[in-house]
Amino acid sequence: MKDINNHWQFSRIPNIEESNFNKILERFYSLGVAGLTRENIQNSLDGRLKEADQPVVVKIELGTVKRQSIPGIESIVQRINSLEGRNGYTKETISHMKASMLEDKVRYISFEDSNTKGLSGAKYGQTNSKDHTWGIYAYNKGVHFEEKDENFEASRGGSHGVGKIASNAASDIHMMYFANCDAEGEQHLGGTIQLIEHKLGNNYYRSTGYFAKLIDEKFMPFENHFHQIFEKKTRGLKIVIPFLRENFYKKDEIIRAICDSFFVSIIEEKLIVHVNDLIIDSKTIDAIVSDPQYYTQEIEMMKKVFTPLYVNTYKNMQPRTIEVGNQTKIYKFNLYFNYDERIPKGRMAIIRTIGMKIEDFAVKNNSTKPFNAVLIGGIEEDSYLKSLENESHTKISSDDIKDPHLVKQARKFIGNLNKEVVKVIEEEIRKSNPVDGKINTGDLLYTMELDFKDNLSQAFAATKIKNGKSLVTNETGENTDATQAKIKRKKREKTAKVDSTDTGVRKKGKMREKGVNENAAEDQKDEYKINPARVERLLMQNQEVIQLNLASNPEVAKAQSCQIKFNIIDGMGKEYLNEFNMLENYSTVIDTNSGNDCEISPDSIKNVSIKDGIVSLQLALKPAFNRSLKFMYYVEV
Structure with missing residues (x-):
């Protein structure tokens, strides 16, 4: 058998205990290319250089590459051919993997960032040092590197430590590579692949494989001398995903995803993104969101995607301050608010200070009010919002919090956020629809009169007497004076011939x-x-x-x-x-x-x-x- 351990390393296990693919793969796959784009650009913004005054630049490239140019592909072919499915889903997935590897040319996408730190300590390989971010990123699952600067850490997007697997989920064979150039200019290439626990030869192996050398029982990275699509010659990180899923190979969706999630970063000149030959920056974003190729332009039709409205609101509205408490602390946010009666769905973009949108927040009982808003806080607000995010960073909720006390605080915060925004909505509605002069309450009084009469008729029964007038008796049969209201109601019913119901x-x-045979x-x-x-x-x-x-x-x-x-x-x-x-x-x-x-x-x-x-x-x-x-x-x- 050909040596397969020269590029990809899988740890040995005594037996197979888990026969399913990692469930998080399916979760990130369901987010599509928009989720992939969001996750990788967020990682680039998290890695920005604090001392640099330049925006983070991310270059996204879609293309094809020959299969033999992919490092270590032959060893992966042998691994995948050895997989055995134990249920319908794994059998189908394995069959799809095998079919995908037959193509001579395969699709790929890459994300390369600049003005970023890159990963440190690659030359030391697999270590437990918090200063060596290569070891944390390359060989630890579910671990999130934390900055020593608390303010800088609070502003970063990641926190769950599962975002890296978003790139694996985008590949037909769950494969991704990362090329790194550090502060010293040293260049290395690593990678991961997510399979299932399997048997190869006489040994059993874990599901996760690492593109690395095994030296003295420790994973070590390769120096980067591979095909040019894997090159990274300037400081920063480059993600390369070969065997890109066909439904992820969509340039227009990637462009929309960038604008949808990072319009504030782009407008504030914190981020520039290249998608093949298109540049998205503070000078071009207006033209992109105004282009019908990417977005619906009729305001009345903007019912699911609100980015053109958000861009207009953020750039043209003056912010107001709102305060939102969670029982123990008050948080202050800037709210950019636009009231426009053409807007069919009212949404508020909740934004982190790095400029990333968390969600299109639907204000309770006001989702169809004609408004658009953008909400941004400071460092303390960012830190708290971060604690409320789900693992894909697309919603704030209390669902993923375990501590009952913190759950109560989160629910209180979200409830108060709704209340504060409702106040603004109602204020703007009053301004836009002023009442001229005194309010005519005649129709209200009329309705109250009808309700009073209906209630009266239910509580008392009318009794006819000889002179044609009526008395009103209560349920015990005791007489009361006949009321003018009762007489009026009877006359009105007789005149109109109305069958009254409740x-x-x-x-x-x-x-x-008119003009029709009245006998029909x-x-x-x-x-x-x-x-x-x-x-x-x-x-x-x-x-x-x-x-x-x-x-x-x-x-x-x-x-x-x-x-x-x-x-x-x-x-x-x-x-x-x-x-x-x-x-x-x-x-x-x-x-x-x-x-x-x-x-x-x-x-x-x-x-x-x-x-x-x-x-x-x-x-x-x-x-x-x-x-x-x-x-x-x-x-x-």
Whole structure:
């Protein structure tokens, strides 16, 4: 058998105990090329030179390389051919690995950084010294090197010690290399591969292999004299991932991932990234986020990716200070906030001081408010946010914290963060939608009157007497004085012929379409009056949003479409029929349930869908629209 131990080292074990691939591989694989890009650029920012006044530069290269140019590939071929799957998943993965190694040319991606420290102590190989970062990075899994400078350490992105495996997850055979040039100019090449525990010859081996020499039972790196894609001749680190997965070989996604996660670093000139021949820096990022090749440009359509909004907010809004406590300490953040009624989804980018976005934070109960925000703290804030991050650095939560006391603090902090941002949102909504003059509370009083009467009718029963008037008796049969409210309600019900229920939707009777044979039952529509309590209405600068909740009435809710009519009401609840012309007041009406335009006639809005018992409309207002009008709403089905 050919000697396979000349490049890749696997530690021997007495027997196979674990037959699965590392579960973290699957987790990072699910994050795609965006997760890979984010993890490696974050590592480069973490390795920046404190004394340097230059931005970190990362060069990302996508290309192909001949298989025989990959160091130690033949020994890996023998290892993979020896693997045996014990379940469906491992069998499928091993089969895919074997097929991937048959290609003469293979895809690769590399991440090379400059103005960074690189790794120290490579010439000493596998040591336990905290000063030798090569030994920690190359040969220790789940270990995160910590800076002696506490402030510098707090600002760094990594903390879980699992980020290195993101590069393995991007390879079809779970292989990655790292080329290093240190402060003395010494150049070395290392690497790792993640297989499963396996048998080769008469021996059993661990799942992880290291690209290294074995000297006196210690791993030692190779001096770097390999193919040019593995070269690193200037100080810093270069990650090379051969056998790159096909679905990771996407230049446009990499460019978006850089802007999505690091727009603040780029704007603040802390980071420059090259992707093949494209340069992303403070001068070019505006053009990139404004390019429809990379991002949707219509603000109304930005519902999942918000980077163009974040860039605009961060560059053009003045920050305000908000304070957020966690029971024991108050943290101060700069909040850049932009209110724009065109924005369909409100999100806040939470940013670390290195300029990396943690997440698109959805403010509780305000995720559909029209705002965009960017939140950045200082060193203390960074340190605390770091303790709340998940291992992929994409969310703050209390889920990964074990200490119950710290869990309570984390939940308190996140709850208070929501509250403080809600205050800003509500303040901006009031500014953008001021109330002109005194508030007309007539419709509120009218609703309260109706509720009072309904409650009264439930508590008392009416009893007829000889003179035609009515008395009101309580549940015990004791008489009380007849009330004017009871008489009015009876008259109103008699006049309107309304069948009252407790659903808030009252049936008015049959309505016939004009010009249609009135003897045809199928041409008739039922009309329902909607209780104001079932109506949500929001007036903005040039549009109005209306939502009718019909879910409590099965007859109406089961319908698929309807027509909507408005009648003007005054402060005392008096209705004025046929005095509001739809065509004169609305230019367009969008059914937000379906996204379709509705037909507008002078007296109604047609072709409105009902989804889960809800009618939802967005109406564009004409200049003549009177914003002080109040309405009673009717639905025809």
